[in-house]
Amino acid sequence: MKDIIKLHDKKFKIMIPAEKIDEAVTAVADRINADYAGCPTPLFVGVLNGSFMFMSDLIKKIDFNNELSFVKLASYEGTSSTGEVKSLIGLNGSIEGRHVIVVEDIVDTGESIEHMMRDLQARRPASVEVCTLFFKPGSYRKQVPIKYRAMEIGNEFIVGYGLDYDQLGRSLKDIYVVTE
Numbered sequence: 001m002k003d004i005i006k007l008h009d010k011k012f013k014i015m016i017p018a019e020k021i022d023e024a025v026t027a028v029a030d031r032i033n034a035d036y037a038g039c040p041t042p043l044f045v046g047v048l049n050g051s052f053m054f055m056s057d058l059i060k061k062i063d064f065n066n067e068l069s070f071v072k073l074a075s076y077e078g079t080s081s082t083g084e085v086k087s088l089i090g091l092n093g094s095i096e097g098r099h100v101i102v103v104e105d106i107v108d109t110g111e112s113i114e115h116m117m118r119d120l121q122a123r124r125p126a127s128v129e130v131c132t133l134f135f136k137p138g139s140y141r142k143q144v145p146i147k148y149r150a151m152e153i154g155n156e157f158i159v160g161y162g163l164d165y166d167q168l169g170r171s172l173k174d175i176y177v178v179t180e
């Protein structure tokens with residue numbers, strides 16, 4: 001593992017090694033296994049692009065029968081005064097009556113997860129919970145409960161393990177933080 005890396009114009013230093021990430025993923029998977037034992041086939045919904053690596057590692061540690069799907073939040077400029085509009089694409093089948101676990105790489109301001117939850121709740125699932133690898137309590141501005149938080153971090157910008165800086169860095173297996 002390199003201590004310092006450069007992506008585009010910025011330097012990043014190592015913050016969380018892969019082994020620590022694995023421990024946090026195991027701990028959150030253990031909680032989900034306990035909470036959903038006996039629940040009829042829960043559905044994991046990963047939010048692309050960032051969640052692909054977390055989902056891959058998390059799902060291997062889940063010990064009940066499950067289904068898995070990925071969605072994307074598409075942004076476009078709306079014609080209404082609210083400006084940016086985000087809509088969820090990729091979820092084709094019905095989730096009515098299903099137990100859904102949304103899998104995110106990071107919840108920062110909460111803007112994305114709020115859009116996601118509003119759309120999912122409208123589809124009348126039996127339950128929806130959020131499982132995020134990283135949560136930034138100092139940045140979060142929304143009311144959506146984030147039940148499963150593998151790790152909490154400060155307001156710093158991180159990359160690696162699915163998270164990008166202008167599309168670079170997603171393939172790194174450790175987490176790096178931007179340096180000043």
Ligand SMILES: O=P(O)(O)OC[C@H]1O[C@H](OP(=O)(O)OP(=O)(O)O)[C@H](O)[C@@H]1O
Pocket residue numbers: 047048049050051104105106107108109110111112113163164
């Ligand atoms: O809580 P927020 O402030 O909304 O930030 C969190 C969101 O930002 C990232 O997605 P991004 O839009 O960068 O897309 P990506 O996953 O394709 O990188 C991340 O995957 C979350 O979805």
Ligand SMILES: Nc1nc2[nH]cnc2c(=O)[nH]1
Pocket residue numbers: 106108109156157158159163164165
């Ligand atoms: N890569 C990356 N994407 C984010 N989206 C919201 N917060 C972050 C962050 O800290 N890093």
